[in-house]
Amino acid sequence: MSIGSKFEDLKKNQEKIPYPSAQRRIDLLISLRKGLQEQAILFANAISNDFSHRSREETLAIEVFFTLRTINFCIKNTKKWMKKRKRKISWLFRSAYAYLLPQPLGVVGIMVPWNFPLYLALVPAAYAISAGNRIMIKVSELTPNTGKALIHLIKSAKLEDYIHVVDGDIETAKIFTNLPFGHLLFTGSTQVGKKVMEAASRNLTPVTLELGGKSPAIVSKTVSSAYFNRLFMGKLLNAGQTCVAPDYLFIPEGWEEKIEQTFRAFMNKHYPQLENNSDYTAIVSESHKKRLQKLIEDAQQKGARVICFGDHNLKGQKLPVYLVFNVHQDMLIMQQEVFGPIFPIMSYQSFNQVIQYINSHPCPLSLYYFGQNKEEKEQLLLKTLSGGFIVNNTIMQTGIDDLPFGGVGASGMGTYHGREGFDVFSKLKSVFVQRRIALLSYLYPPYGKLLTFFLKKIGKINFKSNL
Secondary structure, three states, rough: HHHHHHHHHHHHHHHHHHOOOOOHHHHHHHHHHHHHHOHHHHHHHHHHHOOOOHHHHHHHHHHHHHHHHHHHHHHHHHHHHHHEEOOOHHHHHOEEEEEEEEEEEEEEEEEEOOOOOOHHHHHHHHHHOOOOOEEEOOOOOOHHHHHHHHHHHHHHHHOOOEEEHHHHOOOHHHHOOOOOEEEEEEOOOOOHHHHHHHHHOOOOEEEEEEEOOOEEEEEEEEOOOHHHHHHHHHHHHHOOOOOOOOOOEEEEEEOOHHHHHHHHHHHHHOOOOOOOOOOOOOOOOOHHHHHHHHHHHHHOOHHHHHHHEEEOOOOOOOEEEEEOOOOOOOOHHHHOOOOOOOEEEEOOHHHHHHHHHHHHOOOEEEEEEEOHHHHHHHHHHHHHHOOOOEEEEOOHHHHHOOOEEEHHHHEOOOOOHHHHHHHHHHHEEEEEOOOOHHHHHHHHOOOOHHHHHHHHHHHOOOOOOOO
16 A cells, blocks of 8 residues: 555544544553553564664663653643643633634654654654544664564554554655645754755645754863763763764863763773673664764864774774864864764863854754853853753753653754643644623724724724824
8 A cells, every 4th residue: 555545544534533532542542552561572672683783771761661651641641631721811802712622633744763763753653642643654764673563563552543654765755755744743864854844845734843963062160070971871872873962072171181081981881892792782874884984084184182992893883982082163073963972072261162152053952061050051041042951961851751852943843742742743723702792792883983982992092193
C-alpha cells in the first residue's frame, strides 16, 4: 500500500470517530505502554544493530524508560487536558459564555531522526494519541532495524488503525512531507528542517521543528568541581550524538590545564578504554565518522591543540574522544554542529565577552551555565535567547514531563512535552455561546443617539472634530 493510500485510510478512520472519548485514548496509550514494556529488549538490540553498537542499558535508560514515563504522564492527564477551558468575557456580553475546546487535528505526521529513534518516535506519538489523532511516523533510513521493531510493536499492540510507520530513503521522506497532515513534527538538522517547512507550506500544514545547532556550555569561576561530571556526561551520552548535547565550552582564561586534567580523570573513571567498552556508543555511520574526523583534521591544520582520548585508529565505527583548545571561528568545528564526541573549548576574560559571542550566532537549542554566581546566571538568562536555559546540569531538561521543549530561530519553532505536547496536536477551538439576552443587540441599525451615547461614555470617543 502506498504512503498516500495509507494516509487516506487513516483519514477515513478519523472521520468515523473525529472526537475519541478520553477512555478510548487512554486505552490506546495503555496498549502502547504494554507493548513497549514487553518489547524493550527488542528495541535495545535493534538500536544497537543500527549504530553497530550502543549499550543496551543506555537505550533502556534513556529511550525506553523516559518514553514509558511520557506515556504514563499522558494517561494521567488526558482527561484533564481534554476539558473545556473557560475564558472570561466582558460585561458587554453578559449572559453569554466562552471557552476553548481542544479538538483533534486528524492525521498528524512525525519525522524521526536516527539518534534517538525510539524516544523521538513514541514520545510525540503519545501526545498525539492523547489529543485524539491518528499518526504517521517516518523513521530514518539509518535506523532500519528500529523501524522494523516499531512496525512490529504497532502490529502486536493492535494499533494499526491509529499509527502507521513508514520507512524508506530521502525520496520517501519527500512524499511524506507533501502529505496534507493536520500537523507535522520534524526532529533533525536545521538544513533539512527548512526543506520540510517549505514542503509543508504547499498544503499550509502547520509544523513543529525540533532542530539543533551549537548549544554552548559556560563554566564560571564559581563552579563546583562536583558539577564537571554532569557537563562531561552530557557531552558523551550517545557519543555526543544528541541535539541537546553541549556543543562547545567556554572556560575562564587560564583554566585550560585544569579542564584537561578534570576531563582526563572523568575519562579514566567512566570510559577507561573505548574500543571494547560496551558503554561507549559507536558513530551511526561511516560517513558521519568521516565528517567528524574531517573536523579534527581541519582544526589541527588551523592551529588548534587537539587532545585525543583513546586510540586514533579505533576499529569499526567508534571514534575517540577529543578536547580541542585554541579554536576560532575560521575552523569548521566552530561553524557546524559537532554532533559527536568532540569538545571545542574557548576561553573568556569577561562574562560580557561570552554573552556577545552567543548573541552574534544563531539561537541555540540549549544554553548551559555551570556556576554559583547569581549575577552571571541572570545575565545569561535575560540577555541571551535560547530554547532552554539549564543551570548546573545537562540534557535532564528533556526528561521533565511538564516542561515544554523546543528551540527558537535556527534551533526550531514550536514546543511539545507537557500540556503543550497535547496542545500542539490539537485545535483549540474558540466557542462563544449567547443566551437569550444580548446587550449589544440594542445598538443595531438604524444608528442614533443610543449608539452615540454608548461610544462616548464607554468608549471615551471624542466626536468633536479636531481638524
